[in-house]
Amino acid sequence: MAAQLSEIEVKGVKIPLIYEKSTLMPAVNLQIVFTHAGSITDEIPGLASLSARIFNEGTKTLGSVEFAKELENRAISLSVGSGNETLVFDMSALKSEYLEGLRLTRELLRQPNFTKEALSKVKTDIKASLLRKESDFDYVAQVELHRRLFEGTPLEYPSMGNRESIEKITLKEVEEFWKKRGVLRRAIVLVGGDVELEEVKKDLLSLLSVLPLGEEGELVRYEAKGDLEVKSVIKNTQQAYIYFGSPFSVKNLREDSYKAKVAAFVLGSSGFGSRMMEEIRVKRGLAYSAYWRISLSKSVNYSLGYLQTKLENEQQAIGVVRELIEEFLQKGITEKELEGAKQFLLGSEPLRNETLSQRLSSAFSAYYRGLPLDFAKEELHKIEALTLEEINAYIKEHQELLQLSFSVVTAPKE
Structure with a gap:
């Protein structure tokens, strides 16, 4: 069965749903993609990437360790990542744990671990990674090339930001990032696996209802420069x-x-x-x-x-x-x-x-x-x-x- 396009209406917003039924394995994969929410929208270089990493620190109630245990005990994979244009929540689970996967995803959307402790940990990890990359000369050359090709745009900075920009990011800015971008009007949902479409639609109503309506946002196009040098x-x-x-x-x-x-x-x-x-x-x-x-x-x-x-x-x-x-x-x-x-x-x-x-x-x-x-x-x-x-x-x-x-x-x- 090929992927098919459907939709689900939540709070009056029609959200695109891309669905494919597959019974090869008793498992389900769910992805919630927020558009206009990646590094290309960063007010501060690295904000989208850092925010995605904080989501991987679990919920405010359970924290990083206990949330990870909940996932591990049920063999559920749940991760959040950011690209140039999108922020993606990706959950995979056996069919028997599908509803638990949805519940944990809902909790992560509803109350991410936006705390000073989580922010500090993520900042430390990113700055350590950036420090290591300073001796990765492929990375250094590529970053310098992007700086020149896209000077004056968010694309001139690496998606991870730099050590100075990461240090500047506050908890309030992370919260504002999510408040603006984690909204129904920017969501596209992908579901595949051993689950029926109508069942998916019913389950998504509960899952997505925790999100605000928000604004669609506008994707800005950028042109690369050529300086012949x-x-x-x-x-x-x-x-x-x-x-x-x-x-x-x-x-x-x-x-x-x-x-x-x-x-x-x-x-x-x-x-x-x-x-x-x-x-x-x-x-x-x-x-x-x-x-x-x-x-x-x-x-x-x-x-x-x-x-x-x-x-x-x-x-x-x-x-x-x-x-x-x-x-x-x-x-x-x-x-x-x-x-x-x-x-x-x-x-x-x-x-x-x-x-x-x-x-x-x-x-x-x-x-x-x-x-x-x-x-x-x-x-x-x-x-x-x-x-x-x-x-x-x-x-x-x-x-x-x-x-x-x-x-x-x-x-x-x-």
Whole structure:
């Protein structure tokens, strides 16, 4: 049974419900997704991420340890996470513990552990993690690249924030974050497993009734910048960590996404079969790996790539990346490359929808972006019918990819 779109009305608000029945296992998965509630809405960098972590500290009544015991004793998984655009409550339980899972989820929504003790613990954990990341030069280079691509927007900061911003966040700001974003008008529900749709709707009425109506919110779109420069961060390193990115224009997601997927596959996202790996590693021995992809979302579209190389090869590697992208935009791809991309994508995409969780996530992604729930299948048909002339015309339209920004973590020059 494929995922289907339904809805449930709570306090006069019609909440989208994506549901799929599956009896392969006697289990149920529930996800409550709050839109316009991720790091892209942060008034203070790291606020959404920190707030999600506090939810993982249990309820105000039970606290972290006792709440965790309640889950463990019933083999219930309940976690909260944040992305760029969303805040997600994810609960999985055996069918026999499904109602207990709903009860605990309801309690977490109703009275999260918003206490000074929980805030202090989470702050300490995040700051420790950020301190460790300061010596992760891949992370440092990527953060610097995003700062340049999205300067002046919430996206210029890592989703975790930084140690200074985390220190500033107060309990009141966490409470205000949840009050504004954890509302019915921003909720989308995903349910799958061994449970009937009408039963789900009845159960959700009780679960979601603890939430206020709130406001829908408006998702702001951001454009990546291209400054055509190489900027370096000097560290005590034996390798050069090179991250690069550029703007990417999307006119129509339904008509563009499958072409972008094929183009990215050929140039840099197919591992050893990609042009970047072939030219940078195999032919020139400049790096162990090289990668390039196109990121498409409701809030922002851009390209991102990376590689590591010896310090003495830094400038040559940067030059090769530029040459490859210039040639790609001028000449497009070959018939052989197109057929190789088709074979892989048509063969591997179905494997990404084998599990119930994967199918629900795929259906949600499509719905959230304004596409049909079965868009993944539609996309495969379009890839199969794609001609060389169509893909090369599409590639040549995207000259903005030449507006490359490079961020490099490297050693002091002798």
